[in-house]
Amino acid sequence: MNPLATIGAGFLDASETLGGIVMVLVRILRAMVPPRFDRDETWLNLYKVGVKSYPIVIMTAFFTGAIMVIQSGVYVKQTGATGLLGWGAGYAVLAEIGPVLIGLMFSGRVGANNTAELGTMKVTEQIDALRTLAIDPTHYLVVPRFVSMMLMLVLLTVLGDLFALVGGAITSEFVLEVDYRVFFQGVFNSNLLDEFFTGLIKAITFGASISVISCHYGLSVSGGATGVGRAVNASVVSNAIGIFVFDSIITWFANSSLFR
Amino acid sequence: MTHTGFRDTVAEPMPSLREGPMPRAPKQLGEVVLRVRGLKKNFGDAVVLDGIDFEMRAGEVVGVIGPGGVGKSVFVKICCGLMEPDEGHVEVLGTDLLASDQKTKQRLRERVGLVFQNYALFDFMTVGENVAFPMVQRGLAKADEIQVKVQERLAEVDLPNVRHLMPNELSGGMKKRVGLARANINDPELIFFDDPTAGLDPVTSSKIFNLIRRTQAHRNSTCLVISHDIDRMRPACDRYILLLNGLVHFRGTEADAMHSQDPIVKEFFRKGDGSKKPSDER
Known part of the structure; x- marks a missing residue:
């Protein structure tokens, strides 16, 4: 195939996907002004998305905090700068590692599940059935997922931050023999509130992007079970790309001299 | 019988729907409920519909037949x-x-219902929730009224005791009947049936068509039924259209079809889309 044609086809595919994602976002925003969405479905999604995700988030965050302390342990031992241990772990967890890692875990667990669920509904004509029953799928299915994912990713990030710091403190106490009070002193004395709020902004943005991208792929499935598999795969990849793109943008803004 | 709520309610079977000969709805030359003019649809280079003209009047049951993939x-x-x-x-x-x-x-x-070829029941809801869903979403009735109506609709399709089951616990014929109950819950004036007997055995197929006719006669609704199973849809339909090459090739009653000199029409009505050979009629 002509290389130019390949590039052109790829560009058109990417444009179509991006256009589809933007259209889903526009439909969600239109459905939210004034807010019209199914209350029961929202509660159900808050449970599925949030409550069912906390064990994996706690585990991921705990070990991430622990690993960060172990990694920095070599230098802390060499320099004896134990006071910096809490600052280093806190800074990295609150601003970067916490929201990004939890976002990636969330996209793998919740985003992929969402695409598979909506995709299966699409290929089994359940979405069409909603429309013929005079029920707008955006109001009934998409908006509750959007609200739940945004809200729950923020809460899960706060929970994850907390457990990452706990993991770091326990590791510093038992592996590096640095008192956990020294660790937490390092965290709290460093005034990491800006980093904490930057992390929350990232979590809201990741939640929105994961929900919109996963809903787009789910609702545009065609071709039966194979199509659902392809859509889930594409959704996971796109969500990861989305997380890193938005992470870069927000980090750049947060560190820009304009905001200092 | 007094209905006091969902759990303790057992709706009486509706005699007009469940017993006796199938009532035929009186022919109504009322208003047009569906009018289609010059309908065209292509998928890429494939022409599926190439200028369909069609009209349906209130109270009619019209069968849409044609070979597979005709649109x-x-x-x-x-x-x-x-x-x-x-x-x-x-x-x-x-x-x-x-x-x-x-x-x-x-x-x-x-005001319109559709019964899907592949059921399209919501697999995360029970049968009762599926049937109740359109009413619940509209929010125009109280919960106990909805449950009474759900029980009535399920009884109409001879499934009075399945409301707590999940769709995956039902057979294909039962799912079709639940689909019919759901499509009927809001008393639609016009109902479309997209191949309601696809994949069903002949006995169940006949039951489904009888049910369509009975429901139509009971509510005086208008029905458009797609099927390949012309032999079994005969008791249900007032007239037919035959789609071929993207156009309406024939329109009329079964008698019109039998008197037609068009070999394709005769072939379809005699053999039922080629699924039954003339020799089978002996």
């Missing part, structure tokens, strides 16, 4: 507003479907 389901999906045609005009219950905004379409859909 019967596409035709129904366009009439329900699930698919946009490339060209043409569709008027449903006096409303121009294609010129309508989303709100008008939503209101129109409350």
Whole structure:
């Protein structure tokens, strides 16, 4: 195939996907002004998305905090700068590692599940059935997922931050023999509130992007079970790309001299 | 019988729907409920519908037949507003479907039902929740009234005791009947049936067509039924259209078809889409 044609086809595919994602976002925003969405479905999604995700988030965050302390342990031992241990772990967890890692875990667990669920509904004509029953799928299915994912990713990030710091403190106490009070002193004395709020902004943005991208792929499935598999795969990849793109943008803004 | 709530309610079977000979709805030359003009739809280079003209009047049951892949389901999906045609005009219950905004379409859909070929039951809800769903979403009735109506609709389709089951616990024929109960819950004026007997055995197929006719006669609704199973749809339909090469090749009653000199029409009505050989009739 002509290389130019390949590039052109790829560009058109990417444009179509991006256009589809933007259209889903526009439909969600239109459905939210004034807010019209199914209350029961929202509660159900808050449970599925949030409550069912906390064990994996706690585990991921705990070990991430622990690993960060172990990694920095070599230098802390060499320099004896134990006071910096809490600052280093806190800074990295609150601003970067916490929201990004939890976002990636969330996209793998919740985003992929969402695409598979909506995709299966699409290929089994359940979405069409909603429309013929005079029920707008955006109001009934998409908006509750959007609200739940945004809200729950923020809460899960706060929970994850907390457990990452706990993991770091326990590791510093038992592996590096640095008192956990020294660790937490390092965290709290460093005034990491800006980093904490930057992390929350990232979590809201990741939640929105994961929900919109996963809903787009789910609702545009065609071709039966194979199509659902392809859509889930594409959704996971796109969500990861989305997380890193938005992470870069927000980090750049947060560190820009304009905001200092 | 007094209905006091969902759990303790057992709806009486509706005699007119469950017993005796199938009542035929009186012919009504009433208003046109579905009017299609110059309907065209292509998928890439494949021409599926090439200028369909069709009209249906209130109280009729019209069968849509034709070989597989001729565009019967596409035709129904366009009439329900699930698919946009490339060209043409569709008027449903006096409303121009294609010129309508989303709100008008939503209101129109409350008056129209569709029974899907592949059931399209919500697999995360019980049967009772599936049937109740359109009423619950509209929010126009109290919970106990909804449950009474659900029980009535399930009894009409001879499934009075399945409301707590999940769709995956039902057979294909039962799922079709639940689909019919769900489509009927809001008392639609116009119901589309997209191949309601696909994949069912002959006995169940006959039951489904009888049920369609009975329900139609009971509510005086208008039905458009797609099927390949012409032998079993005969008792249900007042007249037929035969789609071929993207056009309406024939329209008329069974008697018209039998007197037709067109070999294709005769072939279809005698053999039922080629699934039954003439020798089988002996």
